[in-house]
Amino acid sequence: MKIKDIQEEIIDEFGIFDSWMDKYEYIIELGKNVPKINEDDKVDENIIKGCQSKVWLHAKKSNGLVQFYADSDALITKGIISLLLRVLSNQKPSDIIQANLDFIDKIGLRQHLSVNRANGLNNMIKKIKFYAIGYNNK
Amino acid sequence: MDIKKNIDSIRNDFPILSTSVNGNKLVYLDNAATSQTPNCVIDSISDYYKNLNSNIHRGVHFLSQKATEIYEETRFKFKKHLNANSTKEIIFTSGTTHSINLVANGFNNSLKAGDEIIVSSLEHHSNIVPWQMLCEKTGATMKVIPMNQEGELNLNAYEDMLSKKTKIVFVNHVSNALGTVNPIKFIIDRAHSFSAKVLIDGAQAIPHFKVDVNDLNADFYVFSAHKFCGPTGVGILYAKQSILEDFPPYQGGGEMIDEVTFEKTTYADLPNKFEPGTPNIAGVIASGIALDYINGIGLDNIKKYEDELLSYATQKLKTINNLKIYGTSQNKTSVISFNIGDIHAYDIGSIIDNLGIAVRTGHHCAQPIMDYYNIPGTIRVSFCFYNNFDEIDKLVNALNRAVKMLS
Ligand SMILES: Cc1ncc(COP(=O)(O)O)c(C=O)c1O
Numbered sequence: 001m002k003i004k005d006i007q008e009e010i011i012d013e014f015g016i017f018d019s020w021m022d023k024y025e026y027i028i029e030l031g032k033n034v035p036k037i038n039e040d041d042k043v044d045e046n047i048i049k050g051c052q053s054k055v056w057l058h059a060k061k062s063n064g065l066v067q068f069y070a071d072s073d074a075l076i077t078k079g080i081i082s083l084l085l086r087v088l089s090n091q092k093p094s095d096i097i098q099a100n101l102d103f104i105d106k107i108g109l110r111q112h113l114s115v116n117r118a119n120g121l122n123n124m125i126k127k128i129k130f131y132a133i134g135y136n137n138k
Numbered sequence: 139m140d141i142k143k144n145i146d147s148i149r150n151d152f153p154i155l156s157t158s159v160n161g162n163k164l165v166y167l168d169n170a171a172t173s174q175t176p177n178c179v180i181d182s183i184s185d186y187y188k189n190l191n192s193n194i195h196r197g198v199h200f201l202s203q204k205a206t207e208i209y210e211e212t213r214f215k216f217k218k219h220l221n222a223n224s225t226k227e228i229i230f231t232s233g234t235t236h237s238i239n240l241v242a243n244g245f246n247n248s249l250k251a252g253d254e255i256i257v258s259s260l261e262h263h264s265n266i267v268p269w270q271m272l273c274e275k276t277g278a279t280m281k282v283i284p285m286n287q288e289g290e291l292n293l294n295a296y297e298d299m300l301s302k303k304t305k306i307v308f309v310n311h312v313s314n315a316l317g318t319v320n321p322i323k324f325i326i327d328r329a330h331s332f333s334a335k336v337l338i339d340g341a342q343a344i345p346h347f348k349v350d351v352n353d354l355n356a357d358f359y360v361f362s363a364h365k366f367c368g369p370t371g372v373g374i375l376y377a378k379q380s381i382l383e384d385f386p387p388y389q390g391g392g393e394m395i396d397e398v399t400f401e402k403t404t405y406a407d408l409p410n411k412f413e414p415g416t417p418n419i420a421g422v423i424a425s426g427i428a429l430d431y432i433n434g435i436g437l438d439n440i441k442k443y444e445d446e447l448l449s450y451a452t453q454k455l456k457t458i459n460n461l462k463i464y465g466t467s468q469n470k471t472s473v474i475s476f477n478i479g480d481i482h483a484y485d486i487g488s489i490i491d492n493l494g495i496a497v498r499t500g501h502h503c504a505q506p507i508m509d510y511y512n513i514p515g516t517i518r519v520s521f522c523f524y525n526n527f528d529e530i531d532k533l534v535n536a537l538n539r540a541v542k543m544l545s
Contacts (some may be wrong), residue, residue, distance in 0.1 A: 020160060020492050021489075021492060021493075024488070024489055024492065024543065025543055028485075028543055028544060052484045052499065052500050052515070053482055053484050053485075053514075054514070073482055073514070074482035074484050074485045075481075075482065075485050075544055076484070076485045076488055076489075077482075077484070077485075112492070113488075114488065114491070117484075117488070
């Protein structure tokens, strides 16, 4: 699926919730279902700075597509990551680099994050794009 | 004033308490980070700019004289409140952090390699970093008073580390992360028997109980106005006059001089020597109004009421499964730091924030404490006298809801 279509899908899914407590509940459920990453990949160089919770991210490329794996010690963070990876994992590096992630604003996520978490989210996106740029140049 | 009987009218003094968050009435339990501001303090700031605004200590004109007078009266209020010997011992700064930096800087020339300074493991980063910088500059070394599981300092270890090499000891009166009230009178006494100077970080003490610097015999006592219902950007440094006289000035500028020529400048007398430039006049005056306000309620009443809040909240929180409180000293003020099971503090904080409950999560600028407990952080609730019992019930309900969602 294309990045744009996945984003549309997520926006639709969030459309059915009335309150932010329901949205949080959904994000938490997503967080619980994120597959654990290898303990070996939970190394300091994979940590994303700027989060109150710890976030590890690493990437692989196969068949021309980039796969991302991420984990966090906080569930909400994990849920947010899972949304991000659903959109950006298994895509072509050039598409990842150009992706305009407007679903974050459209589902109202950014307004409901603390500044600290919003910064963390930005750093996460930056790091994902950084990986994509790396793979694109290879 | 009986706070319980007057709680509604006290709450009415704080306009921000009627804020609503996502349709829920704000429950503000982050008072250790900053306290809220009553109308009288807010009004005093606007009055200042409407009726008094001018530069102090320099003008001959009506406004300047009037503003100077009130500014200096404010200094007198703090002198009296702390039971200091003279207004020369009260320096206005921009906050606790600034006060500590000013004091650390004062030891730049006298501290040398081989000297030792002692910090406690319960300190806020602002009472650690300026001293580390001092050590880097002078070659002195820093020793750390260890703590125990209850969040109390190990006083035997402290006594063992004191020696003739000890020059400065700096400890907080109350830990912002755990709420422990430290036995500072003992700590000061022991340090003085080795002729070491002692700085007490009183940022979390001044809002909650009466402090008498003379009785404590502290060499330095520092705190911030915004923690006792005053404005941000104002700090108070109490220091013994004889020490301040020997200290080099911290910053150069106007107002702190006696005579300036390009060859040599001589410095003004205390307290001006340490207050260069135009200070936060409106803020300082408003801090005095905040001090009057808490004294109007009465610090003894505040202490009694907040102790009740603390024990009620502690009891209520303990009804939550797997809730672990960090900082269980018998001697505590209005702070409860905790975690629930292995749920991340940040997750709980985010959810209860949506329900209108303001708490702090994280390391609370006291990473060494978190390292001691081997945790990334805690949820911290901290009370002020305007909090009520109903808000604690709301907190506990919100926590239960968050736990249900997160487990
Ligand atoms: C114990 C303690 N020391 C120092 C500070 C720093 O105060 P300020 O930020 O007002 O300089 C705080 C405030 O968080 C504190 O709680």
